[in-house]
Amino acid sequence: MGTIKRGVSLYSYQNETFQGKMSLEDCIRTSAELGANGIEIIGEQTFWGWPEVGVEDAKIDEWHQLIAKYDCVPVSHDFMLDYKRYKGREMPFEEQVASVRKDIDFGARLGMKYIRALVSIAPEVLVAAAPYAEEKGIKILIEVHAPLHFDHPWIIRHAEAFEKSGSDALGFLPDMGMFLHAYPPVMVEKFKRLGVPANIADYIVKAYEDRMLSEYVILNVQQMGGAGPSIAMAEVIRHNSAFEPKRMLDYMPRIHNIHGKFYQMYADYVEPSIPYDKIVDVLKQGGYDGYICSEYEGNRWIEDAEEPDSVEQVRRQQVMLAQLIGEPTPTALAA
Amino acid sequence: MMDNKMICTEQFENYVEGGEVKGFAFLGRLPYYRGLGLSMVEDIQVSVDGEKIAREDVRFSVRGKTYTLDEMETVYDDRWNFGEKARIIALKPGGLAPGNHRIEFAVRMRVSYLPFVPTTKDAKELALAA
Numbered sequence A: 001m002g003t004i005k006r007g008v009s010l011y012s013y014q015n016e017t018f019q020g021k022m023s024l025e026d027c028i029r030t031s032a033e034l035g036a037n038g039i040e041i042i043g044e045q046t047f048w049g050w051p052e053v054g055v056e057d058a059k060i061d062e063w064h065q066l067i068a069k070y071d072c073v074p075v076s077h078d079f080m081l082d083y084k085r086y087k088g089r090e091m092p093f094e095e096q097v098a099s100v101r102k103d104i105d106f107g108a109r110l111g112m113k114y115i116r117a118l119v120s121i122a123p124e125v126l127v128a129a130a131p132y133a134e135e136k137g138i139k140i141l142i143e144v145h146a147p148l149h150f151d152h153p154w155i156i157r158h159a160e161a162f163e164k165s166g167s168d169a170l171g172f173l174p175d176m177g178m179f180l181h182a183y184p185p186v187m188v189e190k191f192k193r194l195g196v197p198a199n200i201a202d203y204i205v206k207a208y209e210d211r212m213l214s215e216y217v218i219l220n221v222q223q224m225g226g227a228g229p230s231i232a233m234a235e236v237i238r239h240n241s242a243f244e245p246k247r248m249l250d251y252m253p254r255i256h257n258i259h260g261k262f263y264q265m266y267a268d269y270v271e272p273s274i275p276y277d278k279i280v281d282v283l284k285q286g287g288y289d290g291y292i293c294s295e296y297e298g299n300r301w302i303e304d305a306e307e308p309d310s311v312e313q314v315r316r317q318q319v320m321l322a323q324l325i326g327e328p329t330p331t332a333l334a335a
Numbered sequence B: 001m002m003d004n005k006m007i008c009t010e011q012f013e014n015y016v017e018g019g020e021v022k023g024f025a026f027l028g029r030l031p032y033y034r035g036l037g038l039s040m041v042e043d044i045q046v047s048v049d050g051e052k053i054a055r056e057d058v059r060f061s062v063r064g065k066t067y068t069l070d071e072m073e074t075v076y077d078d079r080w081n082f083g084e085k086a087r088i089i090a091l092k093p094g095g096l097a098p099g100n101h102r103i104e105f106a107v108r109m110r111v112s113y114l115p116f117v118p119t120t121k122d123a124k125e126l127a128l129a130a
Helices: A010-018 A024-033 A057-069 A093-109 A123-136 A153-165 A185-193 A198-209 A214-223 A229-238 A245-254 A276-285 A310-325
Strands: A005-009 A038-042 A073-078 A114-117 A139-144 A170-174 A257-262 A291-296 B013-017 B020-028 B041-048 B058-062 B065-068 B086-091 B099-109 B119-128
Touching: A005 A010, A005 A024, A005 A073, A005 A310, A010 A024, A010 A038, A010 A291, A010 A310, A024 A057, A024 A310, A038 A291, A057 A073, A073 A093, A073 A291, A093 A114, A093 A123, A114 A170, A123 A139, A123 A153, A123 A170, A139 A153, A153 A170, A153 A245, A170 A245, A185 A198, A185 A229, A198 A214, A198 A229, A214 A229, A245 A276, A257 A310, A276 A310, A291 A310, B013 B086, B020 B099, B041 B058, B041 B086
Parallel strands: A005 A038, A005 A291, A038 A073, A073 A114, A114 A139, A139 A170, A170 A257, A257 A291
Antiparallel strands: B013 B020, B020 B086, B041 B099, B058 B065, B058 B086, B099 B119
């Protein structure tokens, strides 16, 4: 059995890539320097033109050259499937399946092992695309992401459909954000900047810690005189929860990639809201030997107040992961 | 997300067509972590110094192609790419006087997986060169 491997979703560097401050080469080199040699992308973030216009071979060749140059491994192409492409009507079933096949081809061109499906996609679409994925040596992984979780009926329906299909080209990609054990401090600070009074913010943080039902928290905040941003801060609890990492254990044979979601890494390598120690323990117990790909999402919570430093945030998370996995800390990871 | 990066400060200028000043233009980016097919850009709202530009007077231009907002609704073969600076043209006869103007810019997107239709806004004071 292998060990857990480290990677980065280039989503993590979106603040820099959006502004043209980091090129694709910068993203891949930076990740490789952190010892995170697995590279995950959102196809249409990294490659202009995908999917509606297409991507020229020269760009794909460049990708392969960079992957080889920095000794990296293509892990996953995260596709979107815009089934609301047409105003007022949902994309027909067959067209959705054809669209997934197109993303399978794109993943194959990039040398990916996996393509990520968003959780809102119907299981029947993925089941219909599975034979083509098998043919291309690609697995389609549905991203289990908060507010959904492994005990939610929608996910159970997916699991049942995958089993019934008999295909091993269908699986799961859990996003660690579903194990949110504390209200993220970056979100608290953002809501305070939007005008949430300290007493209400403290109440919500405590209510989250007490695992109180979101609807009660929202009502209580209303009764405390909370309006606008205070209600929004309470409503965050509607779509975030402290689910149990051990719930992944039932699904280990179909879990092939992990989104290492994080909102903030402290300088002492702690993520204050997501219990990575417990998570890595569970993954070890389940014999997981795929990648955990960093997925930094604190950027959107701080960008109004400061310029995010995505690279430093990813570095800190990679140090934490290396320690939890039990790797010797690579020199390049030192501050 | 990326709200404060939607309006770019460079290339804010009057829009000239056939030797006539027909409006003004600035560079705008999609406030999103990916790009989007044009048919899913539901609306682009522009106002200048508090005056709203009518929807039919807004044009969207990328890589040499210019669309009205109604045309964009059925464009399935072009995109507003991640971080791509589109030229947003607002028709307003005579354009704007040199100096500072407050530009407000909002984009409404139809995103398949979201249980709501987000509108994201930015506002900046831009300087129009004489």
